[in-house]
Amino acid sequence: MGATASHLGKDLLSEYQELTFLTKQEILLAHKRFSELLSKEDRAHPNPRVPTEAILTLPELKSNPFRARICRVFSTSESKDGLSFEDFLDLLSAFSDSATLEIKSHYAFRIFDFDEDGTLDESDLEKLVNCLTGETDDTRLSPEEMKQLISNILEESDIDKDGTVNLSEFQHVISRSPDFVSSFKIVL
Amino acid sequence: MTHYSNGSFYNPAYHDSETLELDRRSARMPHHSNPYAQEEPPWQAGRTTAFSTVMGQRGHADHGSRMDPWEGRQEDSRRGQGSLPMGPLSTHPQSPPWQQTPHRSSFQIDSTAYHDASTLSRFPTTFSANMTMGLRGMTMRRMSMFANGDPSHLSITEVAIQNELEHEEQNLVKDLIACSTKDRIHGIRKLPMSYEEKKHIRSQVLAFKSSKKSRHLSCFADCSENVSLSFRRCGSSMALARQTLALWQGTMKEIGGRFGTSVLSYFLFLKSLLMLNIFSFLVNFAFITIPMFAYNHLPQIPANVTFRGLELLTGAGYFNYTVMYYGAYSPETIMGLLDYNMQLAYFFTIAAYMGLCGASIIYSMASSFKMNYVLSDPMAGGSWQLLCSWDFSVTNEKAVRQRKNNLRIQLKETMSEKIQRKGLTPAEKMKHFGIHLGAWFISTSLAFGCGSAIYFLSQYEQQQTADKDDWSLQHEAETLLVPFVVSLVNLVVPLFYSLFNKFELYSNQRRQIYALIVRNVILKMSILGILCYFWMNEVANKFSCWESMVGQALYRLVIVDFFFMMLGSFFGEFLSNVIGTRLIPRLGVPEFDVARNVLDLIYAQTLAWIGIYFSPLLPVIQIFKFLVLFYLKKVSLMQNCQPPLRVGRAAQMKTIFIALLFFPSFVGSLSLVAYTSWSLTPSKHCGPFQGLNNTFSVVELWITDLEGISASTWVVWIYHKVVRSEIFYFLVTIIILFITFIFWQVTQGRKLLIILLRQQIVNEGKDKTFLLEKLQTLQKSQPTQQSRSRIPKQQTKRRSGGSSTGVRSNSNAMVQTFLAGEQGSRGNYSRDVPVPSDISTSFQRIPIASDRQSSSDAPILAMQGRQRAEVHNYSTSSTLANPLVQVMQARQEHDRPSDGMDDGSSSMSGIMMQVMEARKRADEGDGMQARPPATESSVPTTSSALIQAMLARQQAQNEYDDGY
Numbered sequence A: 001m002g003a004t005a006s007h008l009g010k011d012l013l014s015e016y017q018e019l020t021f022l023t024k025q026e027i028l029l030a031h032k033r034f035s036e037l038l039s040k041e042d043r044a045h046p047n048p049r050v051p052t053e054a055i056l057t058l059p060e061l062k063s064n065p066f067r068a069r070i071c072r073v074f075s076t077s078e079s080k081d082g083l084s085f086e087d088f089l090d091l092l093s094a095f096s097d098s099a100t101l102e103i104k105s106h107y108a109f110r111i112f113d114f115d116e117d118g119t120l121d122e123s124d125l126e127k128l129v130n131c132l133t134g135e136t137d138d139t140r141l142s143p144e145e146m147k148q149l150i151s152n153i154l155e156e157s158d159i160d161k162d163g164t165v166n167l168s169e170f171q172h173v174i175s176r177s178p179d180f181v182s183s184f185k186i187v188l
Numbered sequence B: 001m002t003h004y005s006n007g008s009f010y011n012p013a014y015h016d017s018e019t020l021e022l023d024r025r026s027a028r029m030p031h032h033s034n035p036y037a038q039e040e041p042p043w044q045a046g047r048t049t050a051f052s053t054v055m056g057q058r059g060h061a062d063h064g065s066r067m068d069p070w071e072g073r074q075e076d077s078r079r080g081q082g083s084l085p086m087g088p089l090s091t092h093p094q095s096p097p098w099q100q101t102p103h104r105s106s107f108q109i110d111s112t113a114y115h116d117a118s119t120l121s122r123f124p125t126t127f128s129a130n131m132t133m134g135l136r137g138m139t140m141r142r143m144s145m146f147a148n149g150d151p152s153h154l155s156i157t158e159v160a161i162q163n164e165l166e167h168e169e170q171n172l173v174k175d176l177i178a179c180s181t182k183d184r185i186h187g188i189r190k191l192p193m194s195y196e197e198k199k200h201i202r203s204q205v206l207a208f209k210s211s212k213k214s215r216h217l218s219c220f221a222d223c224s225e226n227v228s229l230s231f232r233r234c235g236s237s238m239a240l241a242r243q244t245l246a247l248w249q250g251t252m253k254e255i256g257g258r259f260g261t262s263v264l265s266y267f268l269f270l271k272s273l274l275m276l277n278i279f280s281f282l283v284n285f286a287f288i289t290i291p292m293f294a295y296n297h298l299p300q301i302p303a304n305v306t307f308r309g310l311e312l313l314t315g316a317g318y319f320n321y322t323v324m325y326y327g328a329y330s331p332e333t334i335m336g337l338l339d340y341n342m343q344l345a346y347f348f349t350i351a352a353y354m355g356l357c358g359a360s361i362i363y364s365m366a367s368s369f370k371m372n373y374v375l376s377d378p379m380a381g382g383s384w385q386l387l388c389s390w391d392f393s394v395t396n397e398k399a400v401r402q403r404k405n406n407l408r409i410q411l412k413e414t415m416s417e418k419i420q421r422k423g424l425t426p427a428e429k430m431k432h433f434g435i436h437l438g439a440w441f442i443s444t445s446l447a448f449g450c451g452s453a454i455y456f457l458s459q460y461e462q463q464q465t466a467d468k469d470d471w472s473l474q475h476e477a478e479t480l481l482v483p484f485v486v487s488l489v490n491l492v493v494p495l496f497y498s499l500f501n502k503f504e505l506y507s508n509q510r511r512q513i514y515a516l517i518v519r520n521v522i523l524k525m526s527i528l529g530i531l532c533y534f535w536m537n538e539v540a541n542k543f544s545c546w547e548s549m550v551g552q553a554l555y556r557l558v559i560v561d562f563f564f565m566m567l568g569s570f571f572g573e574f575l576s577n578v579i580g581t582r583l584i585p586r587l588g589v590p591e592f593d594v595a596r597n598v599l600d601l602i603y604a605q606t607l608a609w610i611g612i613y614f615s616p617l618l619p620v621i622q623i624f625k626f627l628v629l630f631y632l633k634k635v636s637l638m639q640n641c642q643p644p645l646r647v648g649r650a651a652q653m654k655t656i657f658i659a660l661l662f663f664p665s666f667v668g669s670l671s672l673v674a675y676t677s678w679s680l681t682p683s684k685h686c687g688p689f690q691g692l693n694n695t696f697s698v699v700e701l702w703i704t705d706l707e708g709i710s711a712s713t714w715v716v717w718i719y720h721k722v723v724r725s726e727i728f729y730f731l732v733t734i735i736i737l738f739i740t741f742i743f744w745q746v747t748q749g750r751k752l753l754i755i756l757l758r759q760q761i762v763n764e765g766k767d768k769t770f771l772l773e774k775l776q777t778l779q780k781s782q783p784t785q786q787s788r789s790r791i792p793k794q795q796t797k798r799r800s801g802g803s804s805t806g807v808r809s810n811s812n813a814m815v816q817t818f819l820a821g822e823q824g825s826r827g828n829y830s831r832d833v834p835v836p837s838d839i840s841t842s843f844q845r846i847p848i849a850s851d852r853q854s855s856s857d858a859p860i861l862a863m864q865g866r867q868r869a870e871v872h873n874y875s876t877s878s879t880l881a882n883p884l885v886q887v888m889q890a891r892q893e894h895d896r897p898s899d900g901m902d903d904g905s906s907s908m909s910g911i912m913m914q915v916m917e918a919r920k921r922a923d924e925g926d927g928m929q930a931r932p933p934a935t936e937s938s939v940p941t942t943s944s945a946l947i948q949a950m951l952a953r954q955q956a957q958n959e960y961d962d963g964y
Helices: A010-019 A024-037 A040-044 A067-074 A085-094 A101-112 A122-133 A143-157 A167-175 A179-183 B013-018 B025-032 B035-059 B067-083 B097-106 B108-119 B131-142 B158-178 B181-189 B195-215 B219-245 B249-294 B317-321 B342-374 B383-388 B397-420 B426-464 B473-478 B481-503 B509-542 B546-583 B594-614 B618-640 B650-679 B697-707 B710-723 B726-781 B783-803 B810-828 B837-849 B857-872 B883-891 B898-924 B942-963
Strands: none
Touching: A010 A024, A010 B181, A010 B195, A024 A085, A067 A085, A067 A101, A085 A101, A085 B195, A101 A167, A101 A179, A122 A143, A122 B383, A122 B397, A143 A167, A143 B383, A143 B397, A167 B383, A179 B249, A179 B383, A179 B650, B158 B181, B158 B195, B181 B195, B181 B219, B249 B342, B249 B397, B249 B594, B249 B618, B249 B650, B317 B546, B342 B594, B342 B650, B342 B697, B383 B397, B426 B473, B426 B481, B426 B509, B481 B509, B481 B546, B481 B594, B509 B546, B509 B594, B509 B650, B546 B594, B546 B618, B594 B618, B594 B650, B697 B710
């Protein structure tokens, strides 16, 4: 919506400002960057989507280990592929400086929830750790280490001892790791 | 735990089920006043017809009729159930139908998992299908919006889900309407939903608002609305202006992208100090220096003093006669358009600046403490903290790789630490303790030794100095000796400290860094303390214009410190880079030492604060220094350093740095300035306060003047009753102590509460696993019974709705859970997939066969169900064909024999299929409607109760989470 126009309408802009944590300048910058990603034929579309591959070429996301997950979580399209401008704004809003801890932790949880079943279970945690330590065989932790680490993680955060970390538990953990808010940040 | 059931946050059913009472729906219904009970009959009536109109209705659904498409969608929700939670949100009034269809189907896959999980009453927070609901519920709870209990989730049917969603959304909208405009905007912004959904909520709220407004349009409301609108606009434009003015944004991003947050925090710290100094310069220049210029009260420069260039370093000579120092300001009241009392201006400007500085530091320190210390729990291990501290702002490919490596190493370390922590023999402990003691002793004595050496050096230098105006060039250069030594000590001794630190064995790294910081702070404090003592006691008694002499000394310290900072980055970063890369590769590329550099900054700022009284324009030098330093450090960082090896704790370090800036640095300089103005006699022949006993008597004189003027009696009153009265301070102290005590007590109480609640959660978890096991055994023991009894009940449940008087049976609940799962798995299937005819016919047989006692049906059906699942589950995601099976397997507490498990689960899937098919038929309204609810009452009621109990647990959990 409005992404086809070379500039955003005033009403639209104020709506964007009202519904996201971004400032006017950030929205305009986001719009500029988004328009650059659109291909020619997309531009004609009323509500264009930038395919995931194009989004991933953004230098801000290119080397992020969670880039695919981020795109997937923020995509509202049916195939979970590609972001509309509003999805893109949502992404930037969640990763902006002024977003609340609650929003950030919620999206972090979704990003970490690889199988999208609503809890972080052992397989999610394993994928998470692999994502953070590198996927290749020589960089990833050995199975024993992984097992130990996951049991440590669960011991730390699984308050109700059901073997998984749910959103509340995750937010609890997050609220006690003060670095999270400052590091869960992507600035265009 | 679950946001699924959060709708019933205050559900009294929790208390009912805590005792695991057998559930009787008849008893429950009036108690909870289930809203869905009343809504079911129309749903039932509408469902036969609604299907055909669903798509059309959805297309032009408006707010008023949004209920209808929902109920209509019942029909297809059997296939696309996953879309349900998204549905109400995505039915935006303006959005064309094509926009919603993607929404619905996009969540199909996920919802499978969701329903799958909920089948075994785990009801996790689902982030895909159910997320909006759950999180909205959470948000609402956080906004304390849940006034009414709502037990709808106890019957987990799709209608309940829908209704609950509907209900929650309406609640949300209602509450948002009640909010003020600002709260509303914040409330909507904080919803963890997609943009489209937020827009929808907003449009609903706005639509309601505007309709309401047209009814009671009052001038006042209009005005207040306008005012608040303009305030908001003003606020947002201020934010915009701040962002536009934000210094070095691109640079900061670059640094953050390569080196991460912890290094970035140094630059942010530097920037905030720079801002503080710019502010200080503006204030001082505007209120002290400009009046001097304006009325041409500039000091006369003696003829024999000329600018020689060395002044830039020493600050002596020519500079001594400029507005740089205290001595150049005149004490007169400047007569012009307005009388401008220089004495008062000087005093109040410095006081106001110090006050504002203090307030801003305290504010940022307090908020930082709140964020980083109050919430952080040292008991929790570090694994999560490491995982959570992944820096999303790092964009450099190489840096990312390095970070991954570092993180891996750190993860391994935390694991080994955990193992290591246990074994430390007393002998080892003694050894560690001895080493620490020795290191502390050496470092402290080193600090004091340096302090006293500097004292004697200053004394010696002062003896050489005569109190006269014209200094020889050589003499002027000699004054640089003390600052040079001070800066040298500041540069070299910390290196020794780092060396000790290497030999000491610390159990954790944090303690090591803290020890290093504390030692450095002690060193810097002792040096500055000695210097201040020297200035206050010796310089003040010797020189005729001692304030300017102190100002000069501070100027020299600031300048020389600047050069040494540059040298420090040369030695600290460039040289060690050269050594690390060329000479001793083992050392590697150096890291940027954030702690050391920040301590240097704090030291520099302390000098500037002390100097503010003696040299009002010292901030100019400081601004220049920090500007250069910023670019220098940036270049040095980019060229010489590698990203820090350890991640995490950046935020805590930041808090510590602000605290250090406040405690020894700011408080020290403030007390020094206060001591100077209260107790020391100002110079007799220069400066604004000449002829006074002490600086503060300016205020006394002013008050005596004011006593004659009747208009300002309140100032006099304040002065006498507040500033100069002991009783006032006494009372304030008492009150503050009292408040502190109360808050401390409250904190203790909260701690206790947290422990209790945590215990409660653990207990809930235990209950849950116990109940799950029970449920599983039940499910296994009566698969055939269930398959028979389910279908009739399925229909009757709907039909009887809220008025049902029959006892809720075991399988009623089972059916509901299964349905949820089935819908989920159904979500996977495309609508167009044809049902194999053999299977469907066999399914059709089931209701008929349900009277028979033969148990052979179930396995067959199970197989068929499996087959079906395989046929249809072409989804690539890891969601389940037969969700029940996997969940059961996953949740199995003890490993059961796998064959038995398989048996059970396959029959489960068969059962599910049966239910599904039966439901389909029922929904389509063929002959099954006539079936009586025969078996319903005969089945034991236990598992319904179990499910209820579990749900209640979930609510309790929610309650706890919220309370947290």
